[in-house]
Amino acid sequence: MVRSICKFRMKAFSIAAARYVVNRLLYALPVVFLVISLVFFLIHLVPGDPVEQMLGERAGAADIARMRHELGLDQPLLAQYATYLRKLARGDLGHSVRFNSPVAGIILTRYPATILLTLAALLVALLLSIPAGVQAAVHRGRWQDRLLGFLSLLGLSFPNFALGPVLILIFAVGFGWLPVSGYGTLAHLILPAVTLGGALAAILTRMVRMSVLEELGQDYVRTARAKGLTERRVLYKHALRNGLLPVVTLVGLQLGALLSGAMVTETIFSWPGIGRLTLQAINSRDYPLVQGCFLTISVTYILVNLLTDLLYTVVDPRIREV
């Protein structure tokens, strides 16, 4: 009897979970569609003729006409939009003027570097913020707390385009421990990851502190202490584990900032990712490539938020039932 009730509840529970996942997916679809449309209309913001801008002043009339035709800009707006959507459905993001090859292919070669950098930055942020946040909470109101609070505010206000060059000055030029820029080895990854993850570490430290403080006041922590568990175990196994819930949400929300921060960091460290590619495309007025980059970054952002929401339901089952 008990077993069948349990089974029934499990089934109801997984249906609720599945419904939540489907709902959340359906909700993301129109947003993706809106982003796709916004990116399409961006090229029409270009003052004057985008084709002339791309090819430069010396381009001949025949070249301009040919390119206009290739890009479909000689068609009515709605027809252009329909063609754009049709191509996109086939995974065709257009043709890059600068690289003279398909946009999707170029983005695919650069994408892994950005993902690597973003994940490394996230790791740096978590490795710095969790112990710092816990220590600040434990020493609430004392000098450790104040120092960490001051450092995190400093980290928040220190822009990554300033942090990058300063880190290069100290660790590459001054001590000569790490390379100034480049890609390939772990040593190349450290400075860019710290530059990109620094601000996130600062935000997360504040969040971890706040949520650990909240958990430390709960009854179950008192019970854990009364059981005679070590303070370390109480902190990390009990309080922190529950306190991490809001941190997961914040990480998801902040990944967007990481993705746009990657543009700056990749530029500073000559990191061959999609951020630097976007900037190169903007500077060379390679509009199809710019559109492809913006589309990829935005869709990644939406997917990451979706994943965070789903991950959140795994960590906190109460959400599925709401």
Next chain:
Amino acid sequence: MARNPLTLISLAILGILLLCALAAPQLAPQDPSAQDLPGRLQAPDRAHWLGTDELGRDVLSRMIFGARISFRVGISVVAISLLVGALIGSLAGFYGGWLDRFFNRIVINSLLAFPGILLALAVVAFLGPGIGKLVIALSLSGWIGYARLVRGEVLKARELDYVQAARALGVPQGRLLVVHIWPNVVPPVVVQAAIGLAAAILAEATLSFLGLGVPPPTPSWGGMLNDGRGHIFDAPHLVVFPALSVMLAVLAFNFLGDALRDYLDPRLRKEFL
């Protein structure tokens, strides 16, 4: 509010920066665009307190004029974002219904799908550089925060007893919104505006650093950092001083925002700095 030393220091920093912005031509020791190629990349000395850049221009003078750009862009972006956001947020929160659904679900959600300053970057990338375009681009995503905040506050205030009483007494809708509801909305909006100034200054500097903000030769902190990056080995002062000024301005506005929050709503007082 004034008792906190950090608040006082922040106010002093912002006062100095504002003075630089307002009286740049009088304060700057030299013309910020006067080139002196033989005296390029000089370290700080008596003649040039903060050294010279790669074209021999005085860094201190350029920093003082740079404050002007930062404040101009920051204040313009916050003013436009606040006006648009307050208007849309008030209407959506006050009238509700399809207006609220349209703005809250469709417009705001689709704009939020662009991460961070990417929307501004996308717009600038296609519109081209320029201060006016930069302000438009940053305001385009900037108003969302104010709209959401104002909408929430209006929704809360709409249900307060005295507002209901005023409604029952037959106060016209417009008057109800402006005279009875808005005073409740002002304090959180002021706090948001102070923090928004920090964000706008940071965003301007970031875009200028990427070469997409204020076009040269107009001096801006972000642009100076970008120029100085190539000389990080031989003239690190070109990187350090603009970086410090962006940081100080952002830090000061953030502290001011926190102090204002404590002052306007002591219940929210935070102990963590």
